[in-house]
Amino acid sequence: xxxxxxxxxxxxxxxxxxxxxxxxxxxxxxxxxxxxxxxxxxxxxxxxxxxxxxxxxxxxxxxxxxxxxxxxxxxxxxxxxxxxxxxxxxxxxxxxxxxxxxxxxxxxxxxxxxxxxxxxxxxxxxxxxxxxxxxxxxxxxxxxxxxxxxxxxxxxxxxxxxxxxxxxxxxxxxxxxxxxxxxxxxxxxxxxxxxxxxxxxxxxxxxxxxxxxxxxxxxxxxxxxxxxxxxxxxxxxxxxxxxxxxxxxxxxxxxxxxxxxxxxxxxxxxxxxxxxxxxxxxxxxxxxxxxxxxx
Amino acid sequence: xxxxxxxxxxxxxxxxxxxxxxxxxxxxxxxxxxxxxxxxxxxxxxxxxxxxxxxxxxxxxxxxxxxxxxxxxxxxxxxxxxxxxxxxxxxxxxxxxxxxxxxxxxxxxxxxxxxxxxxxxxxxxxxxxxxxxxxxxxxxxxxxxxxxxxxxxxxxxxxxxxxxxxxxxxxxxxxxxxxxxxxxxxxxxxxxxxxxxxxxxxxxxxxxxxxxxxxxxxxxxxxxxxxxxxxxxxxxxxxxxxxxxxxxxxxxxxxxxxxxxxxxxxxxxxxxxxxxxxxxxxxxxxxxx
Amino acid sequence: xxxxxxxxxxxxxxxxxxxxxxxxxxxxxxxxxxxxxxxxxxxxxxxxxxxxxxxxxxxxxxxxxxxxxxxxxxxxxxxxxxxxxxxxxxxxxxxxxxxxxxxxxxxxxxxxxxxxxxxxxxxxxxxxxxxxxxxxxxxxxxxxxxxxxxxxxxxxxxxxxxxxxxxxxxxxxxxxxxxxxxxxxxxxxxxxxxxxxxxxxxxxxxxxxxxxxxxxxxxxxxxxxxxxxxxxxxxxxxxxxxxxxxxxxxxxxxxxxxxxxxxxxxxxxx
Numbered sequence: 001x002x003x004x005x006x007x008x009x010x011x012x013x014x015x016x017x018x019x020x021x022x023x024x025x026x027x028x029x030x031x032x033x034x035x036x037x038x039x040x041x042x043x044x045x046x047x048x049x050x051x052x053x054x055x056x057x058x059x060x061x062x063x064x065x066x067x068x069x070x071x072x073x074x075x076x077x078x079x080x081x082x083x084x085x086x087x088x089x090x091x092x093x094x095x096x097x098x099x100x101x102x103x104x105x106x107x108x109x110x111x112x113x114x115x116x117x118x119x120x121x122x123x124x125x126x127x128x129x130x131x132x133x134x135x136x137x138x139x140x141x142x143x144x145x146x147x148x149x150x151x152x153x154x155x156x157x158x159x160x161x162x163x164x165x166x167x168x169x170x171x172x173x174x175x176x177x178x179x180x181x182x183x184x185x186x187x188x189x190x191x192x193x194x195x196x197x198x199x200x201x202x203x204x205x206x207x208x209x210x211x212x213x214x215x216x217x218x219x220x221x222x223x224x225x226x227x228x229x230x231x232x233x234x235x236x237x238x239x240x241x242x243x244x245x246x247x248x249x250x251x252x253x254x255x256x257x258x259x260x261x262x263x264x265x266x267x268x269x270x271x272x273x274x275x276x277x278x279x280x281x282x283x284x285x286x287x288x289x290x291x292x293x294x295x
Numbered sequence: 296x297x298x299x300x301x302x303x304x305x306x307x308x309x310x311x312x313x314x315x316x317x318x319x320x321x322x323x324x325x326x327x328x329x330x331x332x333x334x335x336x337x338x339x340x341x342x343x344x345x346x347x348x349x350x351x352x353x354x355x356x357x358x359x360x361x362x363x364x365x366x367x368x369x370x371x372x373x374x375x376x377x378x379x380x381x382x383x384x385x386x387x388x389x390x391x392x393x394x395x396x397x398x399x400x401x402x403x404x405x406x407x408x409x410x411x412x413x414x415x416x417x418x419x420x421x422x423x424x425x426x427x428x429x430x431x432x433x434x435x436x437x438x439x440x441x442x443x444x445x446x447x448x449x450x451x452x453x454x455x456x457x458x459x460x461x462x463x464x465x466x467x468x469x470x471x472x473x474x475x476x477x478x479x480x481x482x483x484x485x486x487x488x489x490x491x492x493x494x495x496x497x498x499x500x501x502x503x504x505x506x507x508x509x510x511x512x513x514x515x516x517x518x519x520x521x522x523x524x525x526x527x528x529x530x531x532x533x534x535x536x537x538x539x540x541x542x543x544x545x546x547x548x549x550x551x552x553x554x555x556x557x558x559x560x561x562x563x564x565x566x567x568x569x570x571x572x573x574x575x576x577x578x579x580x581x582x583x584x
Numbered sequence: 585x586x587x588x589x590x591x592x593x594x595x596x597x598x599x600x601x602x603x604x605x606x607x608x609x610x611x612x613x614x615x616x617x618x619x620x621x622x623x624x625x626x627x628x629x630x631x632x633x634x635x636x637x638x639x640x641x642x643x644x645x646x647x648x649x650x651x652x653x654x655x656x657x658x659x660x661x662x663x664x665x666x667x668x669x670x671x672x673x674x675x676x677x678x679x680x681x682x683x684x685x686x687x688x689x690x691x692x693x694x695x696x697x698x699x700x701x702x703x704x705x706x707x708x709x710x711x712x713x714x715x716x717x718x719x720x721x722x723x724x725x726x727x728x729x730x731x732x733x734x735x736x737x738x739x740x741x742x743x744x745x746x747x748x749x750x751x752x753x754x755x756x757x758x759x760x761x762x763x764x765x766x767x768x769x770x771x772x773x774x775x776x777x778x779x780x781x782x783x784x785x786x787x788x789x790x791x792x793x794x795x796x797x798x799x800x801x802x803x804x805x806x807x808x809x810x811x812x813x814x815x816x817x818x819x820x821x822x823x824x825x826x827x828x829x830x831x832x833x834x835x836x837x838x839x840x841x842x843x844x845x846x847x848x849x850x851x852x853x854x
Binding site: 059 | 616644646746757762763774
C-alpha cells in the first residue's frame, strides 16, 4: 500500500512539473497584460492599433503601433519570399535527392545555421551587407527593410527546412513506389505525390519559420534602420515591433506611459506569434501526415 | 511513350534537381561566407590576453574575460534550473501520461512556449524576476529568463531520448518486480542519459547565444570584475557584441574586437552543437545495433 | 551527479566571493550619454584602487534617478536635471538626491564634406528636421534632396536636439534613425546629401561640422554660452555622498577626471 502511495506521489510530482511550461506561458501572458493594459488609460485601443505615429517620448506622446506592425510584417514577408522556396527546396534535396552520406553532412550544416546567434547575424548585416547594399544600389544607408529581410531569411530557412524535411522523409515509400510503378519520373512523383502528402508538415514548418522571423529581435534591432514609417520601397528603413521594445525599454522609466506602451507592443507581438503557433499546432494535429497511419 | 518525350522528362528533371541541390549549396555557402568573414577578420584579435584579460580604455582595447565568465555563469544558472524541470516534464509526457485532453494542453503549452519571441521573454523576466521578485538585474534573473526560453528545447530532446529507449528495458525491469519509479530511475534514465545530455547541450548553446532575453534582466554595459554573488549583474558575450557594434565611443576602432568577440561566441556555440551532433549520431548508431 | 554540479557551483561562488571580500562596491546606472565618461573614470579609478569593484549600466536618465530613489545604485547618471515629480517621490521616501554637474555636452550638426553649406540658422535646422525644407538649394547648397538622419528617440542626444532645436516639435518619421554617434558619422560620411548631428567629441575629418547661427561648435563657445545646442550632465547621489561614492565623485571632478571627460568626447566643466 505504501509503495502504491509513493508511486502515486511520484507521478503527481512529475505531472506538476510537466504543467510548469503551460503555467509559465500563462504567467508570461498575465504579466504582459498586467504591465501593458494600463496604456489604454492614455490612448484608446483604436488609436493604439491604427495610430500612424510612434512618438513615445514626446510631451504629447503618440503611441500608434500601426507602422511597427507593418514594419514587422513587411520584413517577415520579404524574408518569406526568399526563405520559403530555399528552405523547402533544400528539404526536398536532403530527403529525396541527395544520397544518404551527403544528406548526413548537409543536415548538420542546417542545424549549425539554426544555432547561429542572432546577434552575430545582425553584426554581419551591419558590417558586411549594409555597406555592400549601399554601394551596389547607391542608397543613403544600407540599414533597411531589404537588409533585415535577407538576414531574417537566413534565420528562418533552418526552421522551414528541418520541419519540412522530417515531413517529406516520413512519407511512406509504398506510396512513392506506386507512383513509379505507374510510370512517373522521380520529379513527377515528388511534385504530385510526395509534396501533397507532406503538405501539412511543410506548412507547419513555413508557419513556424515565419513566426520566428516576426519575433526575432537582435537582427531587426541592428539592421532594420529604425524609422517608424510605413515603407514605400524595399530600401526604406522600418522599425519592427521587437526592435522597438529592445531599443526603448532601457530608457523607459518603470511604470511610465512609455513603459506600459512597450509592454502593449509586447502583447501585440505575442498575440501574432501565438496565433501563428496555434495555427501550426492545429495543422499538425488535425491533418496528421499521410503515412503516419501506415507505420 | 516515345523516346523523345522521356528524354525531355529526364532532362527537365535534371534541371529541377540541380536547382534543388543548388539551394542546398547556397545555404551552406552563406553559412561558410559568414563564418569566413568572422574568422578572417577576428582571428588577429584572438590572443591569450584577449581571452584572459578584462577590457580596458572604454572597451577599445583589452580582452573579454568578464564576458566569457558572465556567459558561462548565465548558462550554469540556466542549466541547473531548466534541466531538472525539462527532464521531469519529458518523463511525465513519455512514461506516465496517457493520451487525453490534459496531455494535449501540456503539449500545446510547450509548443507555444517554444514560439514566444525572445524579447517577450526579456519583458517577462524584467517584470517578474527583476521587479516583482525584487531580484534586480542579475545573474539569477538573467539565467532564469534564459531557462524558461530553453525549457522547450530540453523537453523535446529529452522526450526523444526517452522514446528511443526500447520497451523491452521497461518490461524486463517491471517483470523483475521493480516499481515504475524504480524502473525510470534505475533503468530508463541511465539508458536515455546520452540523449538527454545532447538536448541539454543544444539548449545551452541557444541560451549562450541569445541577447534579447538578458538585455534587461542580466547583462550590463560594463562590469570588469568577477561577479561575487548570483545577485550581481554580469557582462555577456552576445550583449558585448551588440554594445561594441552599436553604442561604443569609437565603433570603427573596435571592429577587430567586435569580430573577435563574435568569433569566440560562435566558436562556443558551434562547438557545443558539434559535440551534441556527434553524441547524437553515436547514440543513434548504437540504438540501431 | 547533481551533487557534484551543486558543489562545483558552490565552490565557484565561494572562491569568487572570497577573492572580492575586501572590495568596496559601486554601482552606477543611468543615461547612456554619460556612460562613456563614467566608464573612462571607472577604469582609471579602479586602476588606482584595485580593491574597488564598479558596475556600470545604461537605462536612461529617468532610470538613473529612479535607481537613486530606490537605492539600487550608488550614483545615478543623468543628462538632464531632476524633475519636480521625482523630487517629491524621493522626499516621500526620505531620500535627498544631490546633483553633481560633471560635464557639458555640445551637439554639432554635420553634413558631407562636399556640401557647400557651412552655416545654418536654428530655424533652418528645425525646418529641415520638420520636413518643411527638403532641398539643399533652399538653404544655400547645391540642388539635392536632403537625407535627414536622426538618433533613436531613447538617446540623450536626441532629447537635447528635440528640446533645443525642435522646440519639442516632432522630427519627421521618415528620418533615418541610427543608434549611436559613431554610426551617424559613418552614415553622413558616405551620403553626399545627408545631414545629421553628433556630440562634439565625434567630429572627424570625414564629415563637416556646420556653424549654427554663425557660431562654431567648439569647447570655447560651449563654455561661454554662445553655442546654442548644449546641456550639462549630472551624477546624482543619495544625500551628500560618503566613503567610496564620495571619493569617486571627487575623482570625476578632479583635474584627472575632467581630462578623461574631454577624452570621452564631452566638455569638461573647468
